[in-house]
Amino acid sequence: MSWLLLAALFGTVAGGGRASTPLLSLSLSSAFPEQLEFSDVCLEMLRVFGRRYVTYADCLVSHARPVRICQSCYSKYSSLREVYANMSSDQLAPGNVSCNDELLRADRLMLLYKLYSNLEDIWGDNPQSAYCSRCLTEDLQGLNSQTLHFFEVLNQTLGCFEKYQQGNHSELCKECKATYRSLNELYSELDKNKSLCMDTEDAMNVTRHLWSKMFSCAFPREETVPVLAVSSFMVFLPIIFYLSSFLHSEQKKRKLIHPKRVKSNHSLMNIQDRFN
Numbered sequence: 001m002s003w004l005l006l007a008a009l010f011g012t013v014a015g016g017g018r019a020s021t022p023l024l025s026l027s028l029s030s031a032f033p034e035q036l037e038f039s040d041v042c043l044e045m046l047r048v049f050g051r052r053y054v055t056y057a058d059c060l061v062s063h064a065r066p067v068r069i070c071q072s073c074y075s076k077y078s079s080l081r082e083v084y085a086n087m088s089s090d091q092l093a094p095g096n097v098s099c100n101d102e103l104l105r106a107d108r109l110m111l112l113y114k115l116y117s118n119l120e121d122i123w124g125d126n127p128q129s130a131y132c133s134r135c136l137t138e139d140l141q142g143l144n145s146q147t148l149h150f151f152e153v154l155n156q157t158l159g160c161f162e163k164y165q166q167g168n169h170s171e172l173c174k175e176c177k178a179t180y181r182s183l184n185e186l187y188s189e190l191d192k193n194k195s196l197c198m199d200t201e202d203a204m205n206v207t208r209h210l211w212s213k214m215f216s217c218a219f220p221r222e223e224t225v226p227v228l229a230v231s232s233f234m235v236f237l238p239i240i241f242y243l244s245s246f247l248h249s250e251q252k253k254r255k256l257i258h259p260k261r262v263k264s265n266h267s268l269m270n271i272q273d274r275f276n
Helices: 002-015 020-031 040-062 069-087 099-104 111-123 145-164 169-175 177-192 198-214 224-275
Strands: none
Touching: 040 069, 040 099, 040 111, 069 099, 069 111, 069 198, 099 111, 145 169, 145 177, 145 198, 169 177, 177 198
16 A cells, blocks of 8 residues: 555656556545445435535626625525535435535535535625525515515616716706605615615615716705704804803892992991981
8 A cells, every 4th residue: 555655656756747646546546445435315415515506606706796696696595505404414314324424524624514604604694794684585585575675766766867867967866866865765774674685785885876976966965954953053052151151140240239239328327327
């Protein structure tokens, strides 16, 4: 065994690597025949996992910009999750074989587990994920009603942009104002209810960029008037405070001086009465 491996390694150096590859492969395959034997059921699961993994990864790349992974890749994700659940199940396959032990826990690297975990982190529900579950139905069979309504209003807004984008953008700002405002209000409501996924966030960011940057449109926010009123009150509050303090001190001063004058006049009257 050892001399075969050494011969293979030396053959790599001497022959430039082409002749050594089959020799090394032959020595390994003949040395570990028992470890390479897996059940047919587990091997088939491994092949299916590989095909679905590639399909799902390709879908993610294809819909990365603009971000449409939640609405375009949910069926691929569901299929991948299904086969992984079968592989990682503790239930024994025919022949009392555990695919979880053969495929996922067979070595320290646990490559299949790491591959699936990376894609799960992209799809899942953590701070760095796409939050796709918030936009989909519970069975992952399509977009939920809230998300469908959002994209319906989004399409109306983009359709209005397309209609008036030629020429003077002031007309676009005027004609599309109501639809764009409705889209913003709907987005704020979804955000409040934690119903946003990466697809809706990216779509709203692009739409806001078109409205403000490309078309240079703007509309005053409804809360501007209350904010200005409160700000004005805060500016004049010190003036009101010092003015009221000044008036109050002057009034108090007059009250303190007035009794002294009365007392002084009363004393003069007593002195005059004594002399008389």
